[in-house]
Amino acid sequence: MKIYVCCKQVPDVAMTIQIKDGKFISEGMNYVLNAYDASCVEEALVLKEKYGAEVTLVLIGDEAGKEALRKGLAMGADNAFHISDPALNNLGSQAAAKVLQAFFKGRDFDFILTGKQAQDSDMGLAGGILSGLLNLPYVTNAVGLDVQDKMIVVKRQGDEGVEVLHMPMPSLITCSNDMNDPRIPSLKGIMASKKKPMEQVSLTDLGLSADEVLKESQKSSLKSFGLPPARKAGAKIEGDAQTLVATLMEKLTKEAKVL
Amino acid sequence: MKILVFADQKKGKVKKSSFEVLSEAVKLSTESGAEVHAALLGSGVKEQAGVLGHYGAKTVHVVDRPELATYINTPFVTAAKAVIDAVKPRLVLFPTSEGIKDYIPALVQKLDGAGITDCCKIRWTGNGVEIERPLMAAKARSTMESSHSLILLTCRAGSFETKEPNPSLKAEIVEHSVSFPDLKQIFKEVLAANTGKISLDEADVVIAAGRGVRDAEGLKLLEELADVMGAALGSTRAVVESGLVPATLQIGQTGKVINPTLYIGCGVSGAVQHTAGMGNSKVIVAINKDSEAPIFNIADYGLVGDLFKVVPLLIEAVKELKKNA
Structure with missing residues (x-):
């Protein structure tokens, strides 16, 4: 099997986020492989171990983005493509999908995996838009994957429970981090990753003009960043259980009036 | 337009x-x-x-x-x-x-x-x-x-x-009449249908279970509280991962975003992945024995105490209130 995983490098959102004058402060932030994409890499590796597969990573990003690809290679992916061009900095979902469409043109694969969203934008559109552009069936928010009789068995977290779907090959599947716990690269894996092929791809290589990407970017634009309105800490109530419950009931009925 | x-x-x-x-x-x-x-x-x-x-x-x-x-x-x-x-x-x-x-x-x-x-x-x-x-x-x-x-x-x-x-x-x-294309994907079934009687994203009151519920016994206590309050039960990711509740009950960045009138977190520490999904609640109540738990920073009413002692009394108090209503 041939599996592609589309990855993104994102700031570590577990860290304190700093915004100044409407701008996101990237200094001091650690940049990591998007957690949802890491789950895709893990799942692809599990399928590779079970059935045999070639796992290829693709990432759009600047020079630093190579680190996220190295991480995936150190986990066990076979090779990687690094799509990099000055015109491709800070792409939105729709422009990223357009670039990836050009990348996949003429390539053979059984399926594409990508995170259900990027941890920085939390937008959740790129995967589904890419599958539309490639005219592939897709499913989002997968929490389980397997292959049976040349079909991909996908468990997806839906509104009413886990939906089980059989997808043909090729298809595109976006994955949740609830699917697995991505492995930590071993020292051996890290050493091996340095010798694995990582191919540089430019916009020209893709046969795409900066204008075509810009047209997608212009559909919507990010103006500024801010912090969410802070929620203040209220009353901390201490004492024995009787006191706690009596005080709470008093507060909920008389003060907040929600009971 | x-x-x-x-x-x-x-x-x-x-x-x-x-x-x-x-x-x-x-x-x-x-x-x-x-x-x-x-x-x-x-x-x-x-x-x-x-x-x-x-x-x-x-x-x-x-x-x-x-x-x-x-x-x-x-x-x-x-x-x-x-x-x-x-x-x-x-x-x-x-x-x-x-x-x-x-x-x-x-x-x-x-x-x-x-x-x-x-x-x-x-x-x-x-x-x-x-x-x-x-x-x-x-x-x-x-x-x-x-x-x-x-x-x-x-x-x-x-x-x-x-x-x-x-x-x-x-x-x-x-x-509108629509002609549907043939499907390339095959729908098989829905597993583990929502167990909650009241759906989480529709509920006015949500009781959320955190790591502090420990086991099935603790969860049963919260189910009883949800029952008497006419509330929906939700949880953090840790509780889903422990296998106590299905993933449909997960509140947070990768789960459901909820906006109830009243949210009561029991044994919930308040990690950002969880608060990303419940910060819109009108009134937030937290019950946690760790007085340093981050959920107290956003709770309107923070009860520092053991949920196994507090929740049974809360169930009785709510029953009493309903009886007199």
Whole structure:
């Protein structure tokens, strides 16, 4: 099997986020492989171990983005493509999908995996838009994957429970981090990753003009960043259980009036 | 100009998130002079279309077909596209659900529209919209703009005010016929259907279980509290991972975003991945024996105590209150 995983490098959102004058402060932030994409890499590796597969990573990003690809290679992916061009900095979902469409043109694969969203934008559109552009069936928010009789068995977290779907090959599947716990690269894996092929791809290589990407970017634009309105800490109530419950009931009925 | 709102429904009943989005569309229509339309997709949903009129939709577009009985993205994309092609709106608003999150990317692509998800503020600028949305696990907000010819937005639950319905307002109901393509994917089944009696994203009161519930015994206590309060049960990711509850009950960045009137977190520490999904609750109560737990930083009422001692007394107190009501 041939599996592609589309990855993104994102700031570590577990860290304190700093915004100044409407701008996101990237200094001091650690940049990591998007957690949802890491789950895709893990799942692809599990399928590779079970059935045999070639796992290829693709990432759009600047020079630093190579680190996220190295991480995936150190986990066990076979090779990687690094799509990099000055015109491709800070792409939105729709422009990223357009670039990836050009990348996949003429390539053979059984399926594409990508995170259900990027941890920085939390937008959740790129995967589904890419599958539309490639005219592939897709499913989002997968929490389980397997292959049976040349079909991909996908468990997806839906509104009413886990939906089980059989997808043909090729298809595109976006994955949740609830699917697995991505492995930590071993020292051996890290050493091996340095010798694995990582191919540089430019916009020209893709046969795409900066204008075509810009047209997608212009559909919507990010103006500024801010912090969410802070929620203040209220009353901390201490004492024995009787006191706690009596005080709470008093507060909920008389003060907040929600009971 | 037209604004089209896609209503979400469960078993034919329109979900309250739909009324919230429709109310916002009516508000936007006064700023922009737009006409408000609504759409309802599903199987056996026609009877419910009228209620959307009470919230201000002038016309309700219905696709009522057996192909839409079980959720799968392709038929929903087909039906939604057919309605949009017929109505020709400038702005399309959606509530948020796992189904809508699944089918909206394909819809944006097929219509060559501009798509933005999880909007919590929307302003009509005169030639488009300016929106605000949370990002980075709701630790930041961004302002975005679009003046594209077709803008599709999903709305974050609990961000907009729902107007009182006016039963004397009547909408014109228009049924659309749609031809569905053959499916390439095969739907097999739904596993582990929602166990909660009250659905989490619809509930006015939510009891959330955190790591502190420990085991089935602890969970049973919270189920009893949820029962007496008429509340829905939710949980953190840790509790889902322990296997105590199905993933449909997960609240947070990767789970459900909830906006109840009252949220009671029991043994919930308050990690950002969880608070990203419940920070919109009107009143937050936390019960945790660790007085340093981060949830106390956002709780309106923080009870420092052992949930195994507090919850049984709370159950009795609520029973007493209901008896006297």
